[in-house]
Amino acid sequence: xxxTATQATPGHVPxxxxxxxGGAVHARRWRRVAPYLQAAPLxxxxxxxxxxxxxxxxxxxxxxxxSVRVIPDFVLTNYAELLTSxxxxxxxxxxxxxxxxxxxxxxxxxxxxxxxxxxxxxxTSWQMVLFLVCTIPFWTSNIIRMISWIPFLGRNGLLNxxxxxxxxxxxxxxxxxxxxxxxxxxxxxxxxxFMVVPxxxxxxxxxxxxxEAARDAGAAGWQVVWNxxxxxxxxxxxxxxxxxxxxxMGDFITVRxxxxxxxxxIGLMIANEISLLQYPAAAANAVILLAVVLLMVAAMLxxxxxxxxx
Amino acid sequence: xTTGSGAGTTAGSTVELVKLTKAxxxxxxxxxxxxxxxxxAYCCLLxxxxxxxxxxxxxxxxxxxxxxxxxxxxxxxxxxxxxxRRGTAMMFQSYALFPHLDCTDNVAxxxxxxxxxxxxxxxxAREMLDLVDMGKxxxxxxxxxxxxxxxRVALARALITRPGVLLLDEPLSAxxxxxxxxxxxxxxxxxxxxxxxxxxxxxxxTEAMALADLVVVMSQGRIEQAGPPRxxxxxxxxxxxxxxxxxxxxxxxxxxxxxxxADRVQLGGGDLRTDGTVRALEYHGASxxxxxxxxxxxxxxxxxxxxxFYDAPLSIGAPVQIGWNRADAHPLAS
Numbered sequence: 001x002x003x004t005a006t007q008a009t010p011g012h013v014p015x016x017x018x019x020x021x022g023g024a025v026h027a028r029r030w031r032r033v034a035p036y037l038q039a040a041p042l043x044x045x046x047x048x049x050x051x052x053x054x055x056x057x058x059x060x061x062x063x064x065x066x067s068v069r070v071i072p073d074f075v076l077t078n079y080a081e082l083l084t085s086x087x088x089x090x091x092x093x094x095x096x097x098x099x100x101x102x103x104x105x106x107x108x109x110x111x112x113x114x115x116x117x118x119x120x121x122x123x124t125s126w127q128m129v130l131f132l133v134c135t136i137p138f139w140t141s142n143i144i145r146m147i148s149w150i151p152f153l154g155r156n157g158l159l160n161x162x163x164x165x166x167x168x169x170x171x172x173x174x175x176x177x178x179x180x181x182x183x184x185x186x187x188x189x190x191x192x193x194f195m196v197v198p199x200x201x202x203x204x205x206x207x208x209x210x211x212e213a214a215r216d217a218g219a220a221g222w223q224v225v226w227n228x229x230x231x232x233x234x235x236x237x238x239x240x241x242x243x244x245x246x247x248x249m250g251d252f253i254t255v256r257x258x259x260x261x262x263x264x265x266i267g268l269m270i271a272n273e274i275s276l277l278q279y280p281a282a283a284a285n286a287v288i289l290l291a292v293v294l295l296m297v298a299a300m301l302x303x304x305x306x307x308x309x310x
Numbered sequence: 311x312t313t314g315s316g317a318g319t320t321a322g323s324t325v326e327l328v329k330l331t332k333a334x335x336x337x338x339x340x341x342x343x344x345x346x347x348x349x350x351a352y353c354c355l356l357x358x359x360x361x362x363x364x365x366x367x368x369x370x371x372x373x374x375x376x377x378x379x380x381x382x383x384x385x386x387x388x389x390x391x392x393x394x395r396r397g398t399a400m401m402f403q404s405y406a407l408f409p410h411l412d413c414t415d416n417v418a419x420x421x422x423x424x425x426x427x428x429x430x431x432x433x434x435a436r437e438m439l440d441l442v443d444m445g446k447x448x449x450x451x452x453x454x455x456x457x458x459x460x461x462r463v464a465l466a467r468a469l470i471t472r473p474g475v476l477l478l479d480e481p482l483s484a485x486x487x488x489x490x491x492x493x494x495x496x497x498x499x500x501x502x503x504x505x506x507x508x509x510x511x512x513x514x515x516t517e518a519m520a521l522a523d524l525v526v527v528m529s530q531g532r533i534e535q536a537g538p539p540r541x542x543x544x545x546x547x548x549x550x551x552x553x554x555x556x557x558x559x560x561x562x563x564x565x566x567x568x569x570x571x572a573d574r575v576q577l578g579g580g581d582l583r584t585d586g587t588v589r590a591l592e593y594h595g596a597s598x599x600x601x602x603x604x605x606x607x608x609x610x611x612x613x614x615x616x617x618x619f620y621d622a623p624l625s626i627g628a629p630v631q632i633g634w635n636r637a638d639a640h641p642l643a644s
């Protein structure tokens with residue numbers, strides 16, 4: 001403060017004595033700059049770790065490449081090849097199918113689990129205990145959780161041998177592993193909690209008197225759920241849906257492991273292109289995927305206003 | 311149970327509690343109480359917090375299971391019946407309006423549950439909103455209303471089921487004093503117009519006195535006394551009732567405990583006399599309230615007419631002789 005003021009005033013003013021005008025100018029300048037400085041840490045983080053990587057991908061998506069190098073250029077061939085290839089459309093369809101199935105199943109499971117925890121467990125300590133039990137699977141890595149399905153679902157796995165031993169089936173069930181079934185099963189297993197948590201959070205905010213008021217008005221059990229609890233859980237459902245849909249849309253490892261290479265997703269397609277060093281093609285694919293996912297999220301936010309939850 | 315439509319007049323139902331008990335584990339919240347509320351009466355359950363009045367109301371409403379005893383509404387035992395089959399409707403302390411529904415749909419909620427068509431139920435909900443003067447707010451969400459307006463909507467929602475008994479859980483406690491007096495009048499008007507039974511839980515004796523035909527004073531899960539307000543005020547049965555409804559001095563005399571109304575105590579007069587000193591005095595407009603230190607009573611209150619007091623004013627610390635007539639000393643059960 002003093003230093004700046006001294007610099008701003010002519011030499012004959014003794015140092016340490018601020019001229020009134022200089023101080024005011026200084027304070028005004030500071031007031032203009034302060035908000036930018038306060039916003040700077042977040043802005044810098046976002047620029048470094050979000051904006052620059054995305055811009056890089058966007059730039060690279062217009063580059064050219066051959067089997068050995070990537071050539072800086074501006075070509076639309078990456079997009080043209082991607083959008084005209086039937087493989088892309090089939091893969092997108094497949095990915096959207098996985099996302100839709102996973103979303104629907106996790107929604108039902110998530111709503112049911114959250115409803116049970118929030119409305120049927122009376123004591124808060126039991127609620128917390130059971131809620132923590134739900135998070136136990138997260139203590140191991142995704143890959144391990146996926147791989148552990150393999151010995152269970154395999155042709156000679158636990159489930160098949162048990163069913164055969166019990167005389168329920170004669171032949172091992174083939175659809176259990178390396179199929180769409182096992183892919184969706186793994187997705188549901190990995191992502192159900194992302195649906196449970198926000199819905200549970202929404203439900204815990206519902207005033208219990210509302211349930212009594214609904215009962216007082218003659219609502220049966222399912223009518224209470226449908227007319228009161230479900231509408232008031234919508235923000236949680238929207239947040240959970242955004243988690244699940246974006247995670248499934250971007251996944252490649254689950255599809256690779258659980259389908260045994262027989263099914264594909266956009267993420268897997270991008271991963272394959274990267275392993276073949278076709279970075280521009282992978283970048284173009286990533287840009288399209290980003291656009292599609294953003295559109296899906298925007299659609300969900302149009303249906304539900306999640307602001308009151310944040 | 312009344313399902314009459316059109317006319318708008320619904321007959322009230324009697325409510326009868328027979329040895330009604332509510333226990334939570336080892337704690338007994340309501341201890342075998344007997345009470346009969348006549349059809350169309352305005353009954354106030356009055357007592358300090360934790361006295362069992364809210365548990366009693368919630369049992370009548372069907373939001374709390376009856377541990378023991380019987381509950382009759384009309385001439386039916388309704389112990390295990392769900393709330394909607396009892397012909398009761400409850401107005402909750404926090405109003406419990408559905409935040410995602412506008413006023414019309416809030417009021418129409420019970421009709422929707424019964425499967426009444428949209429047009430019909432909205433029309434009836436708007437009629438009900440008009441009854442409580444909320445017609446012009448029909449399209450608003452609860453969050454856009456003031457506390458008093460929310461309460462009117464809650465009232466309309468309770469009344470649309472045409473209940474025989476309306477249950478009110480501390481309906482006025484969340485309002486500011488001015489609105490409270492206005493809503494009190496409004497409740498009384500509705501009670502007169504609808505002719506149904508009102509059961510109203512409160513911890514305010516003024517509210518109970520002002521509204522009820524039947525005041526039920528409760529303490530520790532039991533009924534201390536039930537009767538019309540005048541009877542309670544003039545003949546409190548126990549020291550608890552005398553203290554809780556206020557305006558009384560509880561005095562240990564030769565014949566046992568007795569109650570003397572604070573406004574019947576005279577300075578320097580009366581058949582029975584004692585001495586005291588003035589501890590505090592408050593000017594209340596029409597009257598002056600004195601607090602005295604008197605041997606044998608914890609807290610002795612005297613209410614004097616304003617003009618009479620200022621004819622011979624007293625100051626704090628002044629010794630006084632007080633007295634009352636034998637007829638004004640009302641003996642209490644211990």
